[in-house]
Amino acid sequence: AAADRKAILLNLGGGVIGDMGGFVASTYKRGIDFVQMPTTLLSQVDASVGGKLGVDFDGLKNVIGVFRQPKAVFIHSDFLHTLPANQLMSGFAEILKHGLIADAAYWNSLQAVNPQEHHDWADIIARSVAIKQDVVAADPLEKGRRKILNFGHTLGHAIETWSLTAEDQPLLHGEAIAIGMIGETYLSQQHAGLSSEDANAIIATLQQWYPKRNIPADAVDTIISLLANDKKNEGHVVMYSLLRS
The missing domain is CATH 3.40.50.1970 (Rossmann fold)
Structure with a gap:
């Protein structure tokens, strides 16, 4: 029935x-x-x-x-014992993002975490969920403050979408977001007042866990086209959520 x-x-x-x-x-x-x-x-x-x-x-x-x-x-961290390392790395990218956008102490504590060997995720999950819940509660329909959760996602989504059709092994969401955060950290330094010291430290941490990926020159036009169609855009302006020191 x-x-x-x-x-x-x-x-x-x-x-x-x-x-x-x-x-x-x-x-x-x-x-x-x-x-x-x-x-x-x-x-x-x-x-x-x-x-x-x-x-x-x-x-x-x-x-x-x-x-x-x-x-x-309902969240139970025991499910994570079934995951391969690349799936853990994908989720860890969003955890790093939460620290960057909302909690410097949390970000600093994550420097000591090896996501490929970590076994007790409960406290980290709880902190990340709390950060996101606080942001969403203040702006459930993403009219203002909730947009900070999009850090890394404008460029990251474009690269992720491109990789789905162009790569033999497409990027996982978090892998693409890590690349997006690196790119948007550079933009933050250039346009939002993020210091060179902070930018270099953020990029070094991300590159520690997410190796460089070669994107061929002929993919640039496709990625730019995807950026132009991002759902967050206003008019014909590509919108980014950037960091400041």
Whole structure:
């Protein structure tokens, strides 16, 4: 029998499952309740929290979506023991971002974490979720302060989308966001008052965990075109969220 409007959808899996399931729940019969049960580090610290539900369309990332909060989010760090190292690294990029945008002490503490050998993620997950929850609570529909969560994502999303069709081994979301954060750190130094000292320290940390990737010259036009179609743009202006010292 078809589910009625009192049904509740349980989304057990990574970020794609959470986004797709949440989007379906939000639009089915004008909305039924759903619960997020994230199983990857990326989805536990980022995708399952905040109520953003997006799906890709026509080669553009998250271009169709809604804002809708889940009924609950259940996070258990034991799921992370099942993940390969690259999935942990993907989630760790968003954790680093949380420190950069909101909590210098947290960022400094993360310098001592080796994400490939770390086994007790509970405290780190709790801090990252708290940072995101605080930002989202103040601006649930991303009209102002919530935009700081987009640091690294304008350039990162464009590179991620390009890699999906151009690379034999496409970048994971967090890997692309790490590249985006490096690029947007340079922009922050040039345009937002981030000091050279801070910029160099941020880039050194990111490059410690995320090796350089070669992007061929003939990909630049594609990436620029993707930037021009970013959903965050205003008019014909590409919008970035940048850091300052």
